[in-house]
Amino acid sequence: MLYVPILKCKQGEKDALYTLRDSVKDQVVPLLEITPDVGGKGNFNGVEDFWKDRPFFLDVSPEYRQELSDEEYYKLIEKCTKQQTIPVIKLADSEKKITKLISEYPKGVALRLYIHEILDDDFELIYDEFSAKLDLPNTDLIIDAQHVESSKINEASFLIKGALNLIEGIGEYRNVIFSSNSFPETLQVDKHELSVIPRIETNLFEKVKPHFSKKKVNLIYSDYAINHWSFFEFIPGMQPSFNIRYTTEDFYVVYKGDTVKKGGLKIEKVKEGCIILVTSPYFKGQGYSWGDKEIHEKATGETTRPGSLTTWRAIGTNHHVTFIVNLLSNQA
Template sequence: MFNYNHYVPVVRWKRGEQTALELVDPTLKNSMTPLIEIPPIPWDFENEMPKKTIDKHLENIGAQVKTSWNHEGPVFVDALQVCSEDDEQMQDGRHPLEFIIDEIQTNGITAIPVTGSQRGSNYQQAVKGILARYNDGICFRLEDDDFDELNQNVNQLLQFFNVTTEETDLIIDYKYIDAGHETRTARLVIGTISTLPYLAEWRTLTFCGTAFPTDLGQVSTGTDGSIPRTEWLIYKRIMSANLSRLPSFGDYIISNPSYIEVDPRYIQMAAGIRYTVADKFLIFRGYSVRSPKHNGWGQTKGLCQRIIDHPKYLGQNYSYGDGYIYGCAQGTERTGNPETWRKVGTNHHLTLAVKEISNLHAASTID
């Protein structure tokens, strides 16, 4: 389906990320396969209950994916977060994963179910049903607990789903990677890949992870800071390792893998923009958007000016996100809200990652 010269971003299915993906240059989508991760149903803190039903939460999912992805290539779909209770089902009796895959396939896009060794029995049975119905293969997402008994866990998954390696995509997901453990983690990843059973036979192989933290407390409000892109630095080490098969690259874009929902009545949100560069996430932070003194989200006009003045800014024509940053600084684009800046930062990152991967492998070919 694809080789190592490919990008597998974990796209949380929220409006900012959906629009960011939609606005990526269509030619870059040839080198990308999104892993669509369905987020949990939002929580109503005031009434202490979910804000909506599972049916309402997944309403129009097929049309959304068609609009956002708008490409002939497939997508991976992981519904674990929305199926944390294994008895969750739609009003018509279908498992949520089955519903999601059916809706996406109905809209003309190949959707490959993602599973792993820690999923509930109903989830796994839903995957079996999807395999029988569409015969498009399966994606195994290996995580921390899988690496200790790698051969055993891989073989159990293959046997349970009665699939071959040739119809299986494999994602080795290290999730959050501590920036202070770059060398150690790189060795672990390289060791895992080198000992992976059936290494040459998997339909695709991807390394995934991120060093993006759960919060930005390390960068003080009103200042600019940076966070190492440890996952990308590790991937470049993997490319230099003497492996018989190289993986493609995946990350969590500009998010941490954890889903943490905070009661909005008590949160003090600061305006901020995340801007990815070669080996870092640049963080431009303002002040509380509730403070009249700091002009709410109007602060982002000044933040955008700080970005375009930065030597690592890639120019207004680099991506949709970069053009929006330039326009906001000039006063021709709105100063927006959290969704706006997630869309902008995500679109820029998706564009950068695809181009980085292409350049990295082009350079290694020349060498």
């Protein structure tokens, strides 16, 4: 396991995973979050159609977890193959739920801790009691910093260092995974040109890695791909814009077009954005990933299919996961 992308379990992200090369899939164990608009509408049917015979973490988004009873949660997770599923547990989960998941899922479980939880005054007492219920060598630990501003990377690293000292026995876990997120909640960028947004997840990971190394922990990289960590609820009347999200080592390169209502997804407007990206120094080439091939074909006119907003989430996510695996492989 080289990389743990945290992805909403929605069609765009599912298509992105399905179209990855096998050599990339082999390095990835995704953490899939079921959101209210999927689980609440009965649209979650497991992962076999897009992530077959491969391990994955399964969680529900924070917003949805508050609504779910344990019984409703069991009905969701039972749609997945137990041999490949690693359920994600939280400090607020009941002992009954934890015992059931540990006993029924052969790949063990993952404990997900948010930085703000670890820094809470009562954390050590709660954690000591909670961790005593776990088989740590068969449990993965996910430390999630959620959103970190690019201007606060040093502050975040300092807080994470302090948080680590509060986690007793961290070296006993099977794997320790560190996740952060710097993609903005809304795209406040100019239209019809490329904009760059600092991508700090890799830099923050490198900053905190020595803190973990001192604890004899080999850290695994995680992020939220090309999405903000929170759940975005689409409300009727909203006017989403066509946009391309493209990951580079230091930036998220973004092209924002017109709203869908103003024809943003017409092929001529999509092609315009693709040409700007393909002719820029950021583009990796059509052979880099399935997503890059799609962008290139739309730029050159090889296809006249503009795709939907879901298609463009798949294209950007597929490129991102491929890029991060290649980046981490080269660093290793």
